[in-house]
Amino acid sequence: MSPFNKSNLAISFHLQEMAAVEANGTFQANTKTTEPVRPLANFPPSVWGDRFLSFSLDTTELEGYAKAMEEPKEEVRKLIVDPTMDSNKKLSLIYSVHRLGLTYLFLQEIEAQLDKLFKEFNLQDYDEFDLYTTSINFQVFRHLGHKLPCDVFNKFKDSSSGTFKESITNDVKGMLGLYESAQLRLRGEPILDEASAFTETQLKSVVNTLEGNLAKQVMQSLRRPFHQGMPMVEARMYFSNYDEECSTHESLPKLAKLHFNYLQLQQKEELRIVSKWWKDMRFQETTPYIRDRVPEIYLWILGLYFEPRYSLARIIATKITLFLVVLDDTYDAYATIEEIRLLTDAINRWDISAMEQIPEYIRPFYKILLDEYAELEKQLAKEGRAKSVIASKEAFQDIARGYLEEAEWTNSGYVASFPEYMKNGLITSAYNVISKSALVGMGEMVGEDALAWYESHPKTLQASELISRLQDDVMTYQFERERGQSATGVDSYIKTYGVTEKEAIDELNKMIENAWKDINEGCLKPREVSMDLLAPILNLARMIDVVYRYDDGFTFPGKTMKEYITLLFVGSSPM
Ligand SMILES: CC(C)=CCC/C(C)=C/CC/C(C)=C/COP(=O)(O)OP(=O)(O)O
Ligand SMILES: [Mg+2]
Ligand SMILES: [Mg+2]
Ligand SMILES: [Mg+2]
Numbered sequence: 217m218s219p220f221n222k223s224n225l226a227i228s229f230h231l232q233e234m235a236a237v238e239a240n241g242t243f244q245a246n247t248k249t250t251e252p253v254r255p256l257a258n259f260p261p262s263v264w265g266d267r268f269l270s271f272s273l274d275t276t277e278l279e280g281y282a283k284a285m286e287e288p289k290e291e292v293r294k295l296i297v298d299p300t301m302d303s304n305k306k307l308s309l310i311y312s313v314h315r316l317g318l319t320y321l322f323l324q325e326i327e328a329q330l331d332k333l334f335k336e337f338n339l340q341d342y343d344e345f346d347l348y349t350t351s352i353n354f355q356v357f358r359h360l361g362h363k364l365p366c367d368v369f370n371k372f373k374d375s376s377s378g379t380f381k382e383s384i385t386n387d388v389k390g391m392l393g394l395y396e397s398a399q400l401r402l403r404g405e406p407i408l409d410e411a412s413a414f415t416e417t418q419l420k421s422v423v424n425t426l427e428g429n430l431a432k433q434v435m436q437s438l439r440r441p442f443h444q445g446m447p448m449v450e451a452r453m454y455f456s457n458y459d460e461e462c463s464t465h466e467s468l469p470k471l472a473k474l475h476f477n478y479l480q481l482q483q484k485e486e487l488r489i490v491s492k493w494w495k496d497m498r499f500q501e502t503t504p505y506i507r508d509r510v511p512e513i514y515l516w517i518l519g520l521y522f523e524p525r526y527s528l529a530r531i532i533a534t535k536i537t538l539f540l541v542v543l544d545d546t547y548d549a550y551a552t553i554e555e556i557r558l559l560t561d562a563i564n565r566w567d568i569s570a571m572e573q574i575p576e577y578i579r580p581f582y583k584i585l586l587d588e589y590a591e592l593e594k595q596l597a598k599e600g601r602a603k604s605v606i607a608s609k610e611a612f613q614d615i616a617r618g619y620l621e622e623a624e625w626t627n628s629g630y631v632a633s634f635p636e637y638m639k640n641g642l643i644t645s646a647y648n649v650i651s652k653s654a655l656v657g658m659g660e661m662v663g664e665d666a667l668a669w670y671e672s673h674p675k676t677l678q679a680s681e682l683i684s685r686l687q688d689d690v691m692t693y694q695f696e697r698e699r700g701q702s703a704t705g706v707d708s709y710i711k712t713y714g715v716t717e718k719e720a721i722d723e724l725n726k727m728i729e730n731a732w733k734d735i736n737e738g739c740l741k742p743r744e745v746s747m748d749l750l751a752p753i754l755n756l757a758r759m760i761d762v763v764y765r766y767d768d769g770f771t772f773p774g775k776t777m778k779e780y781i782t783l784l785f786v787g788s789s790p791m
Pocket of ligand 1: 293
C-alpha cells in the first residue's frame, strides 16, 4: 500500500471513528441515558469471517504424509552423521535442515555433529574460507547454541581503515550471509553491529540489480532477516527461494515437502478447533467492541512452536491469548474506570460469586474464563502438572492489575516516569502470561525446575517482554494517543528525559536491539534450561517483529499477518 493510500486509510478510519463518537455523543444528548462515554476504537473487522470453520481433516492423508516421510528422513539422517562428509559441506547441510524447520527431527544427531565440529574449531582454518562459507558456519553454530567467535569476520575488514573491505560488496551471497549472521550478535560484538548496518545499506543499494533466486533471497532477508522471522513461514520461504541449496541432496526437499504438508493439515485442524470454540463462546456478540482476530492470534501462537507434538499446547495457548485480547480491548476501548476496577477485583478474586459485581456485558467473558481455567486445571491435575495452569492463572491476574494501573494513569492524566512505566509495561507486554500459558500443554518436559525458572523472571524472558512492550508502543502510540489511551513508553520517555519524540523512539529502538542481544546470549550454551523451554520466548520476540516491524500489524492485519495466514492456511495446495 502506497503511503498515500495508507494515510487515506487512516483518515477514513479516523472519520469513521469520529462519526461513531459523534453519533454516540448526539445519541446520548437526545436520549439522556446514563450510558457513559466509552473510548470506542471501531477496530477493523475480521479479514477472514468463518472460512476456517469448514476445513475437515482427512487423517488418512495426514498418516500418508507421516509414512512417506520415513524414508527421506532416514536418508537425511544418514547424511548428517556421514563421517566422510567435508565439515563445511556438513555445516551447510545442517544450515539448510535448520532453515527448513527440520532440526527437531534430527536434534541428537545435529548436536553431536556440532559439538564435535565446534571442538575442532580453530581460527586459522577460517583464513581461507570465503565470506559466504564463514557466515554459513557462523549462523549454524550460533543458531544451535555455540558461540563461534565473531573474530572469524575480522579478515574481511581493512586493517588500515578499520571498515569492511570494499571488495566484499561484490560478493552478494557473502554479504547476505554476513547480514543474517549479524542478527545473532551479542553485546560487545561491535564488528557485528557494523556488519548489520554495512550489509543492510549495501544490499539495499544492489537489490534492484539482482535477478532470479538471489534477488528473492535478498528481498526476503531485507524485509525481515531469518532470525527475526516466524520459523514456519521462514521454512516455507527458504524452500521456495533456495532450491539450489535445498537440492544438494534430493532427499532433503522431498522430506521438506512432505513435512510441510503434514504440518499444514494439522495446523488447519487446530485453527478450525479454535475458530469453532471462539464462535461457540459468542464473544463477538457479547463483547462486539473487541478486535476479531482468531487466525491472527493462532498464527502468533504457531510462531512459538510448530512441532506436531505441541498441537494441544497451541490450542490451549491460543485460547488464553484470545482471552487477553478481550481483556486488553475491554480496558482500552470500552470499559469505564469504575467498570475496570470492578472487573480487576473480580479477576483477582477469581470466584463465580464475583459475577454480580461486574457489568452485564463482561459476565459471559468472566464465566468462560473461570470455566476454561477450571477445566485446564482438572485435565493437567491428572498428569500431576496443575501447577503450570496455576502459574498461567496468576500471570493472568497480574496482567489485569497491570492493565488497571494503566487505566488509573489514563483516568487521572498521570504520565508515569519511564522506569515506573517499564515496571508495569513488562507485565502489560503479556509475554509473561503467554509464555507461561504456552507451557501448559507442552507435556512432561515442563517440570518443577522449568516452572521455577519461568517464575524467576529470567533475563531472557524480560528481554522478550521489553521487545513486546516497546515495539508495540513505538508502532501504536499515535493511534492510542488519538483515543486518549494511557501514556505509552514513548510519552513516558519524552517526559522523563525531556527529549523529542524522535529521540525517544531512537532510544527505545536501541533498547529493543540490546534486548535482542540478551535473547541471543540466553540461547547460547551452557543454557539455563533446554532450548525447548527457551524457544517460545525467542519466538515470541520474533512474532513482535512479524507483527510490528512496519506497522500495527495486529489492529490492521491486512498486510504481513494476512499474507502469512494465506501462505500457511489458505488454499495453497500440497507442495
Ligand atoms: C503489547 C503486545 C504487543 C502484546 C502482544 C501479546 C498479545 C497478543 C497480547 C494480547 C493483547 C494485545 C493483542 C495487545 C496488543 O495490542 P495493543 O497495542 O492494543 O496492546 P496495548 O494495549 O498493550 O498497547
Ligand atoms: Mg490495547
Ligand atoms: Mg492495553
Ligand atoms: Mg499498543
